[in-house]
Amino acid sequence: MNYRLDIEYDGTRYEGWQRQKRTENTIQGKIEEVLSRMIGEEIEIDGAGRTDAGVHARGQVAHVHMDTEKTCQEICSYLNHYLPEDIEIRNVTQVDERFHSRLLAKEKTYQYRIGTGEHKNVFERKYLYPLHEELCGDRMREAAEKLEGTHDFKSFCTNKKMKKSTVRTIYEIKIEEYPGEITITFTGNGFLYNMVRILTGTLIEVGRGERDPKEMEAILLAKDRTRAGFTAPARGLTLLNIKY
Amino acid sequence: MNYRLDIEYDGTRYEGWQRQKRTENTIQGKIEEVLSRMIGEEIEIDGAGRTDAGVHARGQVAHVHMDTEKTCQEICSYLNHYLPEDIEIRNVTQVDERFHSRLLAKEKTYQYRIGTGEHKNVFERKYLYPLHEELCGDRMREAAEKLEGTHDFKSFCTNKKMKKSTVRTIYEIKIEEYPGEITITFTGNGFLYNMVRILTGTLIEVGRGERDPKEMEAILLAKDRTRAGFTAPARGLTLLNIKY
Numbered sequence: 001m002n003y004r005l006d007i008e009y010d011g012t013r014y015e016g017w018q019r020q021k022r023t024e025n026t027i028q029g030k031i032e033e034v035l036s037r038m039i040g041e042e043i044e045i046d047g048a049g050r051t052d053a054g055v056h057a058r059g060q061v062a063h064v065h066m067d068t069e070k071t072c073q074e075i076c077s078y079l080n081h082y083l084p085e086d087i088e089i090r091n092v093t094q095v096d097e098r099f100h101s102r103l104l105a106k107e108k109t110y111q112y113r114i115g116t117g118e119h120k121n122v123f124e125r126k127y128l129y130p131l132h133e134e135l136c137g138d139r140m141r142e143a144a145e146k147l148e149g150t151h152d153f154k155s156f157c158t159n160k161k162m163k164k165s166t167v168r169t170i171y172e173i174k175i176e177e178y179p180g181e182i183t184i185t186f187t188g189n190g191f192l193y194n195m196v197r198i199l200t201g202t203l204i205e206v207g208r209g210e211r212d213p214k215e216m217e218a219i220l221l222a223k224d225r226t227r228a229g230f231t232a233p234a235r236g237l238t239l240l241n242i243k244y
Numbered sequence: 245m246n247y248r249l250d251i252e253y254d255g256t257r258y259e260g261w262q263r264q265k266r267t268e269n270t271i272q273g274k275i276e277e278v279l280s281r282m283i284g285e286e287i288e289i290d291g292a293g294r295t296d297a298g299v300h301a302r303g304q305v306a307h308v309h310m311d312t313e314k315t316c317q318e319i320c321s322y323l324n325h326y327l328p329e330d331i332e333i334r335n336v337t338q339v340d341e342r343f344h345s346r347l348l349a350k351e352k353t354y355q356y357r358i359g360t361g362e363h364k365n366v367f368e369r370k371y372l373y374p375l376h377e378e379l380c381g382d383r384m385r386e387a388a389e390k391l392e393g394t395h396d397f398k399s400f401c402t403n404k405k406m407k408k409s410t411v412r413t414i415y416e417i418k419i420e421e422y423p424g425e426i427t428i429t430f431t432g433n434g435f436l437y438n439m440v441r442i443l444t445g446t447l448i449e450v451g452r453g454e455r456d457p458k459e460m461e462a463i464l465l466a467k468d469r470t471r472a473g474f475t476a477p478a479r480g481l482t483l484l485n486i487k488y
Binding site (some may be wrong): 008010051056058077080085086087088090119120121122123125127130151 | 252253254257299300302321329330331332334362363364365367369371374
């Protein structure tokens with residue numbers, strides 16, 4: 001049987017989503033550990049968004065093929081009982097055998113939160129990047145518009161050995177200003193390695209006045225990582241939602 | 245000169261507000277350490293609410309007598325620069341020499357957050373008590389009304405050796421229900437040691453149906469700690485506000 005897991009986590013303590021050989025401290029690893037114990041054999045799951053170390057999720061989706069007599073509700077309760085308090089399974093549903101969380105994802109939404117005021121944000125500190133600088137939202141919106149659409153985002157990708165296509169479509173980059181905070185919400189058909197964080201770093205440089213919004217076209221055309229801005233820190237980033 | 249400090253903190257990592265001999269890991273201790281470095285001599289501050297280990301604050305107030313050439317804004321920036329990221333000085337103001345944060349406090353507001361649903365609350369987990377049980381808000385409100393007003397709250401106080409008066413006035417106990425959460429907000433002229441947490445534990449027992457709301461009068465009259473409910477855990481409690 002094929003099950004879909006909807007997952008929420010605070011990524012602060014983890015080495016990211018994806019299971020790795022050198023460390024067991026990943027979200028995927030933690031969930032597989034509990035599922036394997038439940039089923040009595042080694043279970044592997046597949047997640048839609050391979051979030052980096054320190055990145056959070058409110059709407060991660062994974063799927064897992066396994067055989068069990070347990071109901072979806074029972075699987076969910078079992079997982080939540082044994083998982084640490086910073087990982088929660090929000091929902092378990094039985095899905096079509098062909099459902100694949102990563103390959104069939106049509107749209108992903110990531111949100112990046114930037115603290116712009118002097119305020120330390122004691123209670124939100126793990127979920128936003130404490131920049132403590134004023135940013136110009138209008139300049140950022142102008143630049144963001146130029147990044148929307150279908151482009152080769154090679155300049156916004158860390159992985160130099162990327163052999164697969166680096167063309168992606170961004171449906172929307174929404175920039176919202178709050179007192180002491182700017183939030184950037186990215187919706188697209190997929191994102192390259194570190195792409196959201198590099199887009200964010202570039203937009204921050206625009207918001208500071210260090211870059212012109214018009215530069216975006218040239219950066220895209222250059223297909224050169226060194227032309228884009230810095231990689232914004234992981235802590236400000238949350239995977240919000242995935243659509244199929 | 246006398247300065248008022250408005251302070252916010254995440255109490256998770258600390259042994260409470262008050263400086264202690266056996267540990268340096270208190271909020272007061274951390275602030276005094278930075279102030280002493282700034283002034284070049286040992287500085288002591290006095291806080292309005294002596295919050296327990298694990299209790300948080302959004303509106304703690306302290307005062308400190310010290311001599312400095314620095315402006316209030318400079319003192320505030322210095323403190324925030326050297327304090328850890330879970331303690332923030334929201335404001336520094338010069339006040340009358342006679343201002344005393346604790347002795348002149350007229351009204352304090354504490355809020356207790358209880359997670360009632362199955363939801364783990366990954367992002368709020370350090371700031372609410374994960375009870376995961378449904379509670380009856382109406383029963384809790386009926387009991388809360390009987391606790392409002394001026395009473396001897398000896399039954400709701402941990403300290404047996406309390407020689408001073410245990411009479412306090414609670415102006416309001418507000419119970420608000422949200423999806424998966426119940427919030428209890430206590431406003432009064434002062435609270436005894438552990439009083440808010442024992443009031444909360446007792447109200448939880450009422451909300452579960454284990455106690456009758458009408459019992460409150462008898463518990464107050466008994467002046468006996470063993471008659472009241474359990475002490476709710478520190479993590480759910482936040483000192484919200486102090487009025488002078």
